[in-house]
Amino acid sequence: MSYTVHFNLVWKYVPELLNGAVLSFQIAILAFLGGMIIGLAGASVKIFGGRLLRGAVQAYVSFFMNTPQLVQIYFFFFALPQAGILLTPYQAVLVGMTLNAGAYLTEIQRAGFLSVRKSELEAAETLGMSLPQTIWHVIFPHICKVLFPPLSNHYIIMTLGTSMAAIFGVEELTGRAFNVNAITFRSIEVFIITAGIYVGITILASAILVFAGRWLFRVKGKVF
Amino acid sequence: MIESLWEEIPRFFTYYNCVFLLEATARTLTLTGIGCLIGFALGFYLAVARLYPGMMFLPLRAGIIFYVEFFRRVPFLVTLMLIFFFCQGFRLEVSVFTVALITVCLIAGSYTAEIVRAGFESVHHTQWEAGEVMNFSLGQKLRFVVIPQAWKVILPPAFSFFIAFIKDTALASQIGVVELTYVGKVFNNKGFSPVLAFGAILVLYYLISYPLARFGVWMEKRLVLSKH
Numbered sequence: 517m518s519y520t521v522h523f524n525l526v527w528k529y530v531p532e533l534l535n536g537a538v539l540s541f542q543i544a545i546l547a548f549l550g551g552m553i554i555g556l557a558g559a560s561v562k563i564f565g566g567r568l569l570r571g572a573v574q575a576y577v578s579f580f581m582n583t584p585q586l587v588q589i590y591f592f593f594f595a596l597p598q599a600g601i602l603l604t605p606y607q608a609v610l611v612g613m614t615l616n617a618g619a620y621l622t623e624i625q626r627a628g629f630l631s632v633r634k635s636e637l638e639a640a641e642t643l644g645m646s647l648p649q650t651i652w653h654v655i656f657p658h659i660c661k662v663l664f665p666p667l668s669n670h671y672i673i674m675t676l677g678t679s680m681a682a683i684f685g686v687e688e689l690t691g692r693a694f695n696v697n698a699i700t701f702r703s704i705e706v707f708i709i710t711a712g713i714y715v716g717i718t719i720l721a722s723a724i725l726v727f728a729g730r731w732l733f734r735v736k737g738k739v740f
Numbered sequence: 741m742i743e744s745l746w747e748e749i750p751r752f753f754t755y756y757n758c759v760f761l762l763e764a765t766a767r768t769l770t771l772t773g774i775g776c777l778i779g780f781a782l783g784f785y786l787a788v789a790r791l792y793p794g795m796m797f798l799p800l801r802a803g804i805i806f807y808v809e810f811f812r813r814v815p816f817l818v819t820l821m822l823i824f825f826f827c828q829g830f831r832l833e834v835s836v837f838t839v840a841l842i843t844v845c846l847i848a849g850s851y852t853a854e855i856v857r858a859g860f861e862s863v864h865h866t867q868w869e870a871g872e873v874m875n876f877s878l879g880q881k882l883r884f885v886v887i888p889q890a891w892k893v894i895l896p897p898a899f900s901f902f903i904a905f906i907k908d909t910a911l912a913s914q915i916g917v918v919e920l921t922y923v924g925k926v927f928n929n930k931g932f933s934p935v936l937a938f939g940a941i942l943v944l945y946y947l948i949s950y951p952l953a954r955f956g957v958w959m960e961k962r963l964v965l966s967k968h
Contacts (some may be wrong), residue, residue: 594934
């Protein structure tokens, strides 16, 4: 037990770490939005598509859900140059995370779409609603309400997942923590502060998502 | 590119490379298996300890909430580094495998604490009160009333979480634990084509994870059916 904790050496690097957190946020939100688009297409194909397309989407989803994200990004980063596609670390991470998120979000959105009950559609028909009206007043609110909690949950998981980018040399929060660690050699302090920032940004994101969910879709959620 | 890959395959799947791959697979599974078992025990105990009533246990409950929220909101990589440097800073002579194992235990503990708590909450409060009326202690209430009903809610998410951990332990390669991902990096550095090196790793992860995931889905369906 001979370690003296010196936080004062690390404090001046906190702004730099926070700048890294902005990049983490950027990666997470871009990958999430990209994943949402892929997921929307994938879920539509899985519900309405033909046999062949469904099989293709199923293969994509099961491959990306059953292999580690880290190895997927490794694969994109090291193997694609062999095929003549050269990705920068940032692009490789973004592509890997987007495709990975796409697989998970396909499953989440499919479950959400299928949760619309037939009786609800029949009730809408009984009320004489047109198709756009049914979509806008019945299907859309229902799907939003069902999908919001798992989607916000996955967004938090993705925010944590961005720390993998550090391994490829992207200077987001964890990457900058590695740098500051290399400058100051105060490893424990640096990583305690980094962990604190991660806790802070995910709690902030959870709080915003919970309030947005309550306000927009009347989803009851808790931050803790 | 395809031809060169084809030529490389016999050079890649030599006896020693295969042994190396299998040993690494075993290490990944050991890390996940032991880590998740200890983590489940820890998480279960934490979820129970959160039920202790009264002001006296308030610090304990606050501590558990802090623990659970902290480890669920910090990335695996950062926790790993924290524990790695912690062991180093305090001169604890432990192997990198132990460091990874401790990390897995701590994180699995925090997640299972939440899963078990959700399971406890799924049991209707009248059931708890019935136990109270019978003058059961907390242990008896859990054993005779709550757990027989809650385990069906706890088991499927806990299981799918453990499968997710097989994939998350890939990050342990960053501190030098020789598990599957590390082997992929070694093969890549040895000059094998990255398509082959990381492709083999991806396939192995898939072969481990996919049957377990299917089993999890099957189990979940069965348990949901048997509940009604």
